[in-house]
Amino acid sequence: MIDDETLIAYADGELDEIGRARVERALAADAALRARLEAQQRLGGKLATFYRPVAEEEVPERFRSMLETNVIAFPAPRARPRRPFWQDFAALAATLLLGLALGRSLLLPAAGPIGVENGTMVAQGPLATALDTQLASGQPADAATRIGTSFAAADGKLCRTFDSAALAGVACRGDQGWQLLMTTAGSAGPHGDYRQAGSANPLVAEAAQALMAGEPFDAAAERRARDSGWQRR
Amino acid sequence: MQAFERELLTLLPRLRRFARALARDAADAHDLVQAALERALKAREQWAPGTRLDSWMMRIMRNCWIDEMRSRTRRARTFVPEEEGASIGSDAHREVEIRAELHTVEKAMNSLSAEQREVIALVLVDGLAYKEAADLLDIPMGTLTSRLTRGRQALAQMLEAA
Secondary structure (H helix, E strand, O other): OOOHHHHHHHHOOOOOHHHHHHHHHHHHHOHHHHHHHHHHHHHHHHHHHHHHHHHHOOOOHHHHHHHHHHHHHOOOOOOOOOOOHHHHHHHHHHHHHHHHHHHHHHHOOOOOOEEEEOOEEEEOHHHHHHHHHOOOOOOOOOOOEEEEEEEEEOOOOEEEEEEEOOEEEEEEEEOOEEEEEEEEEOOOOOOOOHHHHHHHOHHHHHHHHHHEOOOOOOHHHHHHHHHOOOOOO | OOHHHHHHHHHHHHHHHHHHHHOOOHHHHHHHHHHHHHHHHHOHHHOOOOOOHHHHHHHHHHHHHHHHHHHHHHHOOOOOOOOOOOOOOOOHHHHHHHHHHHHHHHHHHHOOOHHHHHHHHHHHHOOOOHHHHHHHHOOOHHHHHHHHHHHHHHHHHHHHHO
């Protein structure tokens, strides 16, 4: 008589040679035992079918960036060195100058990847085109702009992270086009090893995580979003 | 990225599957992976290089889940399961079929005791040997096999009837 525990151990490949031979002799002679074994094997198949896709899914960007940014965060935080106040002024002045320069260049039509539309900062030119059309899966290796994650924000707008030589950031599709919600210095170049670095820009990843409602899009959802013109949900 | 993070990254698909088998639904599983990763990153000095990171990580995940269940019981508050993700694929008919099947597996798993469930998750879903699973759970082999047998019997019964 083979009990369930032994039969299951047989199904799991946990019996030694003698145990296996004993079960196999019993199986040959007993149709009911064979049916019980088959039920256990079907169970294994059903569980595998149910859980396998989880292991095959692309790992959400959130987890990936937790591991990637951890390296940056890992060294013990150092106390910010105190510096003379005039350095703060210098930094402030530089920012003002940069702002002036940016403001001026924004007034010029079709200059750079940023424009102003009704008072909001929007992507324009090749950046806007990349955000409109480019899919993260299957981007050409030499794409000037690299698309990272696409996702829905809490307000239903669809957003994408991007990285290029000049600029990296998060853009969300609104009535005025791709509104730039956050930008920082870009790290992607047409060549080099930015494929690892690209979407993992910790500032961009952080901004995206703060905006994101639910999971980032997988390849199929990204394609659907593009094909529907990035309409808000 | 250092070796620790790199190895964790390659383990992630397996860990997500394990979380899915431990937790009630996809949303809980997602939160569980996040919590386990956070805990692992904080405790990384406790992992001895050269020992198995997968067992170490699964043990952390299991502890996170136990903590979560305890605090849930304390709060006596039920989780609202998140809507299932957007469906993939065009063959609507087949999809409904798969979905119905998925639903049964999940329901059956949810009806197991937590102890049976973690054993099923380790042996049947992750494919660990009995000995490995018993070591990871820190229980004798006999306890493992009896939990596994009872869990498998219950599951088979539910899924054969469905």
